[in-house]
Amino acid sequence: MGGEAIQIERRCEPNPEAVAAYHRAYGVYQHVHEALKEPLVRLNSLHGT
Incomplete structure (x- = not known):
């Protein structure tokens, strides 16, 4: 199993x-x-509150 090409x-x-x-x-x-980038960042910031 040493460096053989498949x-x-x-x-x-x-x-x-x-x-x-x-x-x-x-x-x-x-x-x-x-x-969705910004809404997902906001949603993630709610985690743990």
């Missing part, structure tokens, strides 16, 4: 047609993440 077989190929949909979904995720 190869993992890919089970499915990337779908180039899904890239645009992925980017749209990730954009929504980024927006939601940014919008």
Whole structure:
């Protein structure tokens, strides 16, 4: 078990047609993440009070 390389077989190929949909979904995720940052910090500050 010392430094041997392993190869993992890919089970499915990337779908180039899904890239645009992925980017749209990730954009929504980024927006939601940014919008929730401050409220989550405030919520976390209530812990223990």
